[in-house]
Structure formats: structure tokens, C-alpha cells
Amino acid sequence: MAVPFHSQLAECVTIDTENAEVTMPLPLFRLMLESVVVQAGFDEAWYLQTNPDVAESVERGAFTSGLAHYCAAGYAEGRRPMPMRVDEEWYRTQYPDVAAAISAGDFRSAQAHFNLAGYIEGRAPTPEAYDVQRRWNAAVEHRRAARHMAQEGWGAEEPSTAASNTITLPPAVSRGTRLRHAAAAGRG
Numbered sequence: 001m002a003v004p005f006h007s008q009l010a011e012c013v014t015i016d017t018e019n020a021e022v023t024m025p026l027p028l029f030r031l032m033l034e035s036v037v038v039q040a041g042f043d044e045a046w047y048l049q050t051n052p053d054v055a056e057s058v059e060r061g062a063f064t065s066g067l068a069h070y071c072a073a074g075y076a077e078g079r080r081p082m083p084m085r086v087d088e089e090w091y092r093t094q095y096p097d098v099a100a101a102i103s104a105g106d107f108r109s110a111q112a113h114f115n116l117a118g119y120i121e122g123r124a125p126t127p128e129a130y131d132v133q134r135r136w137n138a139a140v141e142h143r144r145a146a147r148h149m150a151q152e153g154w155g156a157e158e159p160s161t162a163a164s165n166t167i168t169l170p171p172a173v174s175r176g177t178r179l180r181h182a183a184a185a186g187r188g
Helices: 006-012 026-040 044-050 052-060 066-077 088-094 096-103 110-121 127-152 175-184
Strands: 014-016 021-023
């Protein structure tokens, strides 16, 4: 897994510890998104086949690749970066409305539901993905609640991006320092 060097992030990202926020330029966000999606297994051929409008845009030269499109627009449009396997039994149990729709013949399977509607609805295809989605939902709800309280004047302040609330990341630890720490711990 490739993770950007600490020193690179420290130059580009603002971390506001008081409001628990990170601010970064949009190009950096897209680069980080690309890094995550590539490591998760972006499927270029599948993406272009599933999205013929994107394939046409790539052919015309509007985008260099399906991955470039996904990071610039596809993610925000709710397009999937790759086929995602659905745990059929878990999905039907987790989403009784889907189980009912399958029983009624509206969808032939949980996979079909997820591909046509579930992904856009924010449903998780597996228990592992559900755990991640649950944490995302909690973070989003927390942010919404803070904004609402600030708008209503209930004492919570709107999260700020003022420079006085930001910190500078400490310099990255050098490789030599890490090796000295490892040697001192008996792992060198």
C-alpha cells in the first residue's frame, strides 16, 4: 500500500484539531482518492464497459483514462470504480426491504439490487463494508448536528477554519531515526 510521505502532506494539508477537520486542495483530494481506488483494485476495463459515456470521453481525449474520469467526476456522480461482490445472505438479512423486493420479483438477487440501486443508496454489500459505512455515517451525522446547532444558536459554534485553530504537522522522522529506534528496541 502506498501512503504519501508525511512531509508531503504536511506541506499541503491543514489540520484543525479543535474542530477535528482536515482541509486540503481539491487536486490533492483527487490524488488521494486515486491512490485509494487504485489500491482497492480499480477496474479500468470494467469501468469503461459499464460507463460507455466515459469510454467515449476517453476516446475523444477529454480524459486520459477511466481512472482519471472517476477521480475527477465519477466518484462525485456515484459511479462504482469496480464490480463489488455482495454477500447475498447478509444483504437480504440486513436490508429486509430488499429481501421483500426480491421475493416480489422486483430484483432477481441482492447483487442485482446493489448494482442497480443499493450502491447509490449508500447500502453496504458486505458486513466488512457495513462497518466502514457505519463509521462514515456517524461522522457525517456528527458534522450535520454541529452545523445545525450553530445555525440555531444552541451554543455549538460552526466549525472554523481560522488559522489560529490549526496546527503544523511536525517534521517527518528521518529513516536514520527510525532505524535507531528499532535498534534500541532490539528490532534492528
